[in-house]
Amino acid sequence: MSLVINDLHVDVLTEDGPKQILKGVNLTINPGEVHAIMGPNGSGKSTLAYAMAGHPKYQMTSGSVTLDGKELNELSVDERARAGLFLAMQYPVEVPGVSVSNFLRTAKTAIDGEAPKVRTWVKEVNQAMGALGLDSSFSGRSLNEGFSGGEKKRAEIVQLQLLNPKYAILDETDSGLDIDALRVVADGVNRYTGQGDRGVLLITHYTRILNYIKPDFVHVYVDGRVVTEGGPELAAKLEETGYDAYIAAARANA
Incomplete structure (x- = not known):
């Protein structure tokens, strides 16, 4: 009953042809877990969300995403929704x-x-x-x-x-919210996760929403892949140090 991302590679279709954005993402979300993906702008966080939801411009070229054992790439957008996947868009x-x-x-x-x-x-x-x-x-x-x-x-x-839904992808749901609206939205997410068997993938590059929605796991995402992961304490570290060290390490390993 898990949402499993295995070695996922994704291209985005541009005017100049396909461009690789995701370069091998691995992530498993079990029922009742909240996972936060954090990273700088342009690192591919929204690409992950759109590819999982079935946006036609984002093509899975290798790897897999399964929900309760069903391969999402074999399902249409509406079938993914009926299987239990939900996307809260950054720009509705x-x-x-x-x-x-x-x-x-x-x-x-x-x-x-x-x-x-x-x-x-x-x-x-x-x-x-x-x-x-x-x-x-x-x-x-x-x-x-x-x-x-x-x-x-x-x-x-x-x-x-x-x-x-069984699993919700929240793509920068905190962007553009003042502090009062942020609390109201976070309370709504917490009511959803409070059922105990619902999973959340929370995409953000700010830590403030994590003051109200407590993640079980935090994944740092740079250049189309997860470069490190940990618990809520990792978000606190990012608040102090930012992403520069992770960006430099990703470039060095490219």
Whole structure:
């Protein structure tokens, strides 16, 4: 019942042809574990997220990613979601004309294979939004259209709570959040992980969110691969020293 990344290599499709970004990533997330991936900008953290979710521009060229033994590269994007994978995007897309409520209901129906019961579903949606500090009228707005950065990130966590996947990839969910919004979003993630059998891959390059979401493991990511890993104390070390030493070591070993 684990999410296993084994020697993963990924190319991104550019105007000049494929460009290798991931160069052999190994990582295993078990149920109930929170893993933080930290690293400088441009190191390939978001590439990992997009490749796992099935973005067509990111191609797995070798290695594997399996969820409960299922090879993700053999599944379409919607099949990956039904298998239990969720991606909270760094830059959520605006979808004019599609209300938050319609989007959530459609997504829930697609994941579960049947529509949620209207009476209980409306209550669940309102509870989830209220827990994230969003008014019930928020559900009538077009998805992400005109949302502030904080509203977009809160809406992503509402989706996380209602869809309740087995594994969640959170791609820089902390970016653009003030301290109050950060706490609200972190509380939402902690409610999700508090179930005890849900796994999280938290991608960030700042340690502040780790003050509110405690990771079991921290992985330092440089130049498309994990260069070192440890516990929460590694994040505290990075706060003091930064990434320069890891970048220099990666260049020396290239």
